[in-house]
Amino acid sequence: MKITQRITPCLWFDDQAEVAAAFYTGIFPNSRIVELSRYGEAGFEHHGKPKGSVLTVAFELDGQRFTALNGGPAFTFNEAVSLQVNCDTQDEVDHYWDCLSARGEPRAQQCGWLKDQFGLSWQIVPAVLIELLTDPDYEASQRAMKAMLQMKKLDIAALQRAHAGG
Template identity: 50%
Template sequence: MAPSTLKMTTCLWFDGQAEEAAKYYTSIFPNSKITHINHFLEAGKEFHGREPGSVMVVEFVLDGHRFVALNGGPQFKFNEAISFQIDCADQEEVDFYYAKLGEGGDQTKQQCGWVADKYGVSWQIIPIVLKEMLSSEDKEAAGRASLKMMHSTHLNITELEEAFKGEA
């Protein structure tokens, strides 16, 4: 049986931008902070090509969710197979997170409220009301909202509600 004190941490692999990314993310989300930074020792040069003293790992918290940013090297890149979903209460939150996380990122390939940030990490910026629409017992209305979502990049709650009601 797993211990009751089990805590999960998401590890993000970077190529030299771990500290920069952690500072960036903690500046966007409320109740967030960097909690610890570890540096490479001499072995870091031999195994990772990193200079001793350079940042190896940055531990940080984004509104209660624990992360580790690791300067692991160029071997791995982020892609849409993994994303972080942000549940937004209103359009103001949708607009804020979409703009902040999309700043310097690639929004040309994204749809359904997804945005890739400047590091390549994918985020789903989702209004909570959309989840309610998609879960509706009125399957036709849910289908219209779903279709509107699929044809959208930056989600607009008013447009989603209009589609749900059959007004668009």
């Protein structure tokens, strides 16, 4: 088998790998479930999963390969790792924010961060934000930063107004 992507994120779920992969592939364009593997009899004394239940789901989100693993309840997601979604327009920000946060943690996190229904953290980031925050005009970049720190879902127009001094 030829390597097509050297680094593939593996997301550990208790038993929701297939449901999560279907959820994520339904949100992003150019996405699909690639293959499933299933638990067999080997290793039952270690994993305790029923024979035939889903072990891994290989899937792609907008062409990026991921693996979802049903590894049991030993590990859960936390904010130390998140997935960034770079957006060109406010419509994209709204789409990914609304879809990923649906049934997620009731209180959204600050600055474009959210947790989805599986506890995975995402950052929904408009591309223009990087330009605003790295502007050599220190005062303008700081106004954009201050505005961003007040937001949950990022608002491109409001960030641009703050940057401009309005």
